[in-house]
Amino acid sequence: MQIHELVGTVHEAxxxxxxVQYFFLIGISATAVFLTFPAFVLGRRAQLPIARLALLTAVTTGIAGPVALLADLHQPARFWEFFVYTNATSWMAxxxxxxxxxxxxxxxxxxxxxxxxxxxxxKDNWRFAWxxxxxxxxxEANGFARSFGIGAGVAALGILLYTGMEVAVVHSRPLWNTPLLxxxxxxxxxxxxxxxxxxxxRFFGTGPTIEAWMNRLLAAGLAVVAALGALWFHVAFSGLSASHTEALASVAGFPVWQNIALWAAAAIVIPFLIAILAPARSGWVTGLIAIHAAWMFRWTVFMGGQAVPKVGSGLYDALMPTGLEGMMGVIxxxxxxxxxxxxxxxxxxWDEADLPGDPASIPTSAPSSRTVQG
Structure with missing residues (x-):
């Protein structure tokens, strides 16, 4: 008789x-940058309202995201070690x-x-003029905008590549080790x-026309997400990709994951239908659902992926802790x-940003009412 005993150890996640916060915020920032290109790089005036909102979104989330990353490292000095002790084979480095x-x-x-x-x-604000x-x-020229924009776009592609690959290369987690991630x-x-x-x-009152335009873009984005999800299940069921098949097998038998699949479908279908049927007056609803869907996808991948044991059966609890490393940190x-x-x-x-390299487009009027007054 042979006895095979598996001994587990206690370890932190x-x-x-x-x-989750870092990947959520940096993903928003890196993709929002490309929504600024039609106006600030290609010079299309009709796209200015969307480009202004996109740049506002990209900058604020692009600063907040790395702060969350530093917090996840537990010790900010660890970030410095990536530069001092670079590992050319590590996506994280x-x-x-x-x-x-x-x-x-x-x-x-x-x-x-x-x-x-x-x-x-x-020129117009005497107290803060300096x-x-x-x-x-x-x-007074913004001729550098195109060059810096293209550079930021290349770096954004790097963000999207490395954030996906540093998770997808983890072979010990089947749910992560999928090429489509x-x-x-x-x-x-x-x-x-x-x-x-x-x-x-909606908050700044950009108007129903711009809202409808963004809702149509959102519907297109949701369609891409749905297509990628359908492709993921197809390659998993068909056996075309062993890693996808293993990932599906690791969670398919659990009711909680079946509920997650239903939630994911609803998070795509509901805002898609609203954005198509009522694009001009639904920004609060479609926007909040889209934010929720993007965040919950990352929570499911990172925290849910760690809830699947590497050895053994069942699932670990993947609950949101209440301390600084959990709910308080997210808030x-x-x-x-x-x-x-x-x-x-x-x-x-931000709302006065104009097309680059076009002197005729640079207004000469006084600052808007939101200017910091002396």
Missing amino acids: AWLPWA WGAWIVMSYVILLLLYAWAVHRPAFYRWG LFRLLSLGG PLQFAATGAVGALGVMLVLG GTFGLWIFLLIVYTTFVP
């Missing part, structure tokens, strides 16, 4: 809710360089776009970005984003 490059290029892109308005504010003149570097992160990130833009559009990260949103909309002329 590899990814905490901080990681490459990610440290990509994140740093992305944030820098994103801020330079935003500065170039807002530079003309900073220049105007520097600050706005400093921010504009004494110039990077594409699913990118698609759900775009859905989340459009959700944030729809909510902000705090959203609070940080709201703080950044308030600062950005107060001290940055």
Whole structure:
């Protein structure tokens, strides 16, 4: 007789809710950048309202996301070790360089776009004139916007690639080790970005025309998410991909995962139908559902993926802890984003951003009523 005994050890979860926040926010930022391109890179004036909301979204989430990443490392100095002890074969090590490059290029892109308005504010606001003149570097042209925008776009592609790959390469977790995961992160990130833009559009009153436009983009994004989900199940059921088949087998027998599949379908179908049938007056609903769907996808992948044992049967509990590493951390990260949103909309002329390199498009009127007054 032979006895095979499996002995497990107690260990902390590899990814905490901080990681969910990071992947959620950085995915929104990296995809929102591309929604700024039609106006700020290609010069299409009709796209300005959407591009302004997209840049506002990209910058604020692009700053808040890395803060959540530092929190997930438990010790900020660990981030510095990625630069000092670089491992060329590690996607996480490459990610440290990509994140740093992305944030820098994103801020330079935003500065170039807002530079003309900073220049105007520097001439008209007597108390803060010195600050706005400093921010504009004494110039009123935004000709750098295209170059910095393209650079930020390349870095954003790097963000989408590395965030997907550093999870997909983990062979010990079947639910993570799926080739479609990077594409699913990118698609759900775009859905989340459009959700944030729809909510902000309603808050700032961009109007039903712009709201309908963004809802149509959201419907297209949801269709892509649905197509990727259908493809995931097809390759899993058909056996075309052994990793997808193993991932499905690891969760298929559990009612909680069956409920998650139903939730995912509802989170796609409901906002899709609303965005198609009532695009002009539904931004609050479709936007909030889209944000929820993007966040819950990452929670399911990271926390739900760790709830599937590497050895043994059943599932571990994947409950949201209440401390700083759980619910309070998630709430705090959203609070940080709201703080950044308030600062950005107060001290940055986000709604005066105009087309790059077109002197005729640069208005000469006084700053808007939201300008910080002396």
